[in-house]
Amino acid sequence: xxxxxxxxxxxxxxxxxxxxxxxxxxxxxxxxxxxxxxxxxxxxxxxxxxxxxxxxxxxxxxxxxxxxxxxxxxxxxxxxxxxxxxxxxxxxxxxxxxxxxxxxxxxxxxxxxxxxxxxxxxxxxxxxxxxxxxxxxxxxxxxxxxxxxxxxxxxxxxxxxxxxxxxxxxxxxxxxxxxxxxxxxxxxxxxxxxxxxxxxxxxxxxxxxxxxxxxxxxxxxxxxxxxxxxxxxxxxxxxxxxxxxxxxxxxxxxxxxxxxxxxxxxxxxxxxxxxxxxxxxxxxxxxxxxxxxxxxxxxxxxxxxxxxxxxxxxxxxxxx
Amino acid sequence: xxxxxxxxxxxxxxxxxxxxxxxxxxxxxxxxxxxxxxxxxxxxxxxxxxxxxxxxxxxxxxxxxxxxxxxxxxxxxxxxxxxxxxxxxxxxxxxxxxxxxxxxxxxxxxxxxxxxxxxxxxxxxxxxxxxxxxxxxxxxxxxxxxxxxxxxxxxxxxxxxxxxxxxxxxxxxxxxxxxxxxxxxxxxxxxxxxxxxxxxxxxxxxxxxxxxxxxxxxxxxxxxxxxxxxxxxxxxxxxxxxxxxxxxxxxxxxxxxxxxxxxxxxxxxxxxxxxxxxxxxxxxxxxxxxxxxxxxxxxxxxxxxxxxxxxxxxxxxxxxxxxxxxxxxxxxxxxxxxxxxxxxxxxxxxxxxxxxxxxxxxxxxxxxxxxxxxxxxxxxxxxxxxxxxxx
Numbered sequence: 001x002x003x004x005x006x007x008x009x010x011x012x013x014x015x016x017x018x019x020x021x022x023x024x025x026x027x028x029x030x031x032x033x034x035x036x037x038x039x040x041x042x043x044x045x046x047x048x049x050x051x052x053x054x055x056x057x058x059x060x061x062x063x064x065x066x067x068x069x070x071x072x073x074x075x076x077x078x079x080x081x082x083x084x085x086x087x088x089x090x091x092x093x094x095x096x097x098x099x100x101x102x103x104x105x106x107x108x109x110x111x112x113x114x115x116x117x118x119x120x121x122x123x124x125x126x127x128x129x130x131x132x133x134x135x136x137x138x139x140x141x142x143x144x145x146x147x148x149x150x151x152x153x154x155x156x157x158x159x160x161x162x163x164x165x166x167x168x169x170x171x172x173x174x175x176x177x178x179x180x181x182x183x184x185x186x187x188x189x190x191x192x193x194x195x196x197x198x199x200x201x202x203x204x205x206x207x208x209x210x211x212x213x214x215x216x217x218x219x220x221x222x223x224x225x226x227x228x229x230x231x232x233x234x235x236x237x238x239x240x241x242x243x244x245x246x247x248x249x250x251x252x253x254x255x256x257x258x259x260x261x262x263x264x265x266x267x268x269x270x271x272x273x274x275x276x277x278x279x280x281x282x283x284x285x286x287x288x289x290x291x292x293x294x295x296x297x298x299x300x301x302x303x304x305x306x307x308x309x310x311x312x313x314x315x316x317x318x319x320x
Numbered sequence: 321x322x323x324x325x326x327x328x329x330x331x332x333x334x335x336x337x338x339x340x341x342x343x344x345x346x347x348x349x350x351x352x353x354x355x356x357x358x359x360x361x362x363x364x365x366x367x368x369x370x371x372x373x374x375x376x377x378x379x380x381x382x383x384x385x386x387x388x389x390x391x392x393x394x395x396x397x398x399x400x401x402x403x404x405x406x407x408x409x410x411x412x413x414x415x416x417x418x419x420x421x422x423x424x425x426x427x428x429x430x431x432x433x434x435x436x437x438x439x440x441x442x443x444x445x446x447x448x449x450x451x452x453x454x455x456x457x458x459x460x461x462x463x464x465x466x467x468x469x470x471x472x473x474x475x476x477x478x479x480x481x482x483x484x485x486x487x488x489x490x491x492x493x494x495x496x497x498x499x500x501x502x503x504x505x506x507x508x509x510x511x512x513x514x515x516x517x518x519x520x521x522x523x524x525x526x527x528x529x530x531x532x533x534x535x536x537x538x539x540x541x542x543x544x545x546x547x548x549x550x551x552x553x554x555x556x557x558x559x560x561x562x563x564x565x566x567x568x569x570x571x572x573x574x575x576x577x578x579x580x581x582x583x584x585x586x587x588x589x590x591x592x593x594x595x596x597x598x599x600x601x602x603x604x605x606x607x608x609x610x611x612x613x614x615x616x617x618x619x620x621x622x623x624x625x626x627x628x629x630x631x632x633x634x635x636x637x638x639x640x641x642x643x644x645x646x647x648x649x650x651x652x653x654x655x656x657x658x659x660x661x662x663x664x665x666x667x668x669x670x671x672x673x674x675x676x677x678x679x680x681x682x683x684x685x686x687x688x689x690x691x692x693x694x695x696x697x698x699x700x701x702x703x704x705x706x707x708x709x710x711x
Binding site: 233235236237238239241242243244245246247 | 336337338340342554555556557558559560561645646661663680681682683
């Protein structure tokens with residue numbers, strides 16, 4: 001299960017660089033669903049075995065890759081058992097250059113590899129984090145960070161898409177993720193996040209009550225607690241009949257969080273600081289709690305060791 | 321005049337878990353979500369004074385600082401409403417209190433607002449002066465005529481003589497005035513600087529009438545027949561009940577003085593009525609109605625008052641205090657509560673004489689008694705051709 005915190009109200013944070021995000025469970029034969037989320041692209045197995053150009057055409061047609069524009073830092077993340085491998089292609093149509101990135105999840109052979117060198121692309125790190133899946137299998141989150149500075153060609157674009165034959169395991173967040181937010185001048189006022197300085201965001205103060213929504217996807221950490229409190233008066237008559245006047249309800253939830261990436265940690269912390277009104281609901285969009293984050297201190301403030309860009313903490317969400 | 325509510329509203333008030341709703345507005349804007357503690361509002365049948373309500377509000381977001389920054393905001397209309405939410409037609413609420421803000425106190429993140437109704441003016445305006453008294457000396461003057469002058473001329477309320485009057489319940493006033501007019505009850509009065517509220521209280525007491533606020537209007541009653549608006553309460557509804565029989569409530573010989581001559585301080589009329597049976601049992605308990613502010617001008621009217629007192633207070637009467645959930649929410653002063661309580665053996669219908677509504681807990685405290693009830697009636701049923709006889 002995945003939990004989302006959706007922001008409402010007339011004070012809307014939105015990302016400057018609004019990619020078409022992909023999310024959805026990446027497994028063999030699945031189609032990918034386009035939603036707002038933090039993921040750039042999910043993964044699925046491909047069948048095309050022809051040239052790089054054919055790969056490109058195929059993935060465009062099947063919408064399972066994503067364009068990166070200008071300089072990007074992103075990371076690939078997936079969950080594997082000890083035998084899986086994850087590979088992605090980087091392709092720049094202007095220069096017709098393709099670059100293959102491999103991520104082996106087997107802890108004993110973990111590495112990042114590339115078939116051919118590609119200028120201005122650097123990748124580093126293969127990290128792993130044990131994780132127990134929903135079906136109670138011990139798996140690993142393996143991830144690496146790739147930094148692209150591809151600027152050649154007129155389009156200044158790079159396309160990243162999954163490579164043929166590589167599969168992933170049962171992990172809802174597997175895919176290509178943005179690690180940091182890129183800012184492009186869209187004529188808007190920028191506000192840099194004051195807590196971590198991790199990414200500039202833009203504030204648009206619209207007049208409409210619901211301009212849009214911004215979601216923070218939180219990993220399925222066990223232990224979320226929902227609480228509800230009725231505000232009511234009870235009276236007991238002389239014969240024992242009870243009269244109950246329910247004046248209102250107040251819902252709350254305590255949600256422990258782990259492995260929250262920088263973007264979402266920043267977002268959640270900014271929600272907390274601005275006392276934004278949030279809706280907390282599950283994947284089925286069933287609203288569970290409407291509230292604000294009422295932690296006395298910053299909700300996500302502790303590094304998720306040994307990861308340097310993951311955070312852990314807990315949020316207390318209470319009705320307003 | 322009872323609240324104009326639907327039968328659905330009354331049915332909801334009887335249920336154990338109704339879709340209840342309470343609302344607090346200032347200038348028409350809803351501030352219900354800021355209320356930390358809802359007030360109690362009480363009213364009594366013979367003690368006219370402005371009804372106040374004090375409400376505790378959350379001010380962490382400085383929502384209510386507008387009273388400080390612009391004091392004129394204190395004159396905005398406030399409203400406390402209570403009722404039920406209909407599943408399709410929306411809220412049906414009654415006005416528990418309407419008024420304006422007379423005091424706002426800020427303490428940390430809290431704001432406490434005290435509100436009074438518009439009849440506060442009655443406590444701020446005087447009628448006559450000691451060296452220039454307001455004299456009502458016309459010989460054929462009804463108590464209602466004097467009350468009208470006090471309310472409109474001295475109290476500054478609406479003088480519209482129709483149901484469009486915004487400050488006075490015209491229907492009850494008409495009925496009240498007709499009671500005096502039919503019996504040719506004439507009074508004279510002389511006020512030397514009392515507040516309007518005090519003058520009206522004197523009329524209320526001297527005529528054994530209720531002058532009270534209902535739904536932001538002044539209502540007038542002289543209780544005669546039992547009210548047909550009845551809510552029956554038994555152990556299933558009563559949260560608590562206490563009954564007292566107080567010997568000091570009793571009067572078995574009532575003196576009424578009248579036709580006062582202010583120049584000489586002389587009372588030309590002096591009548592009394594008594595209950596011989598009561599005197600034989602309890603000995604003489606005398607009371608004197610002798611008021612230099614208002615008096616009857618003929619002995620028949622004075623005697624009528626004496627008889628009225630003796631008919632209700634000739635014996636100590638039951639004074640019942642009940643605590644109850646919101647079943648009688650739609651009732652006002654003077655309406656009837658039928659009580660069936662085996663422990664005290666009470667199975668009677670009496671008028672509501674004091675009414676207190678706690679909006680915080682949804683509880684009402686009522687004082688009901690027989691002090692002003694005349695001619696309680698019972699409906700009986702007979703089966704055609706049956707052996708029973710109607711009395």
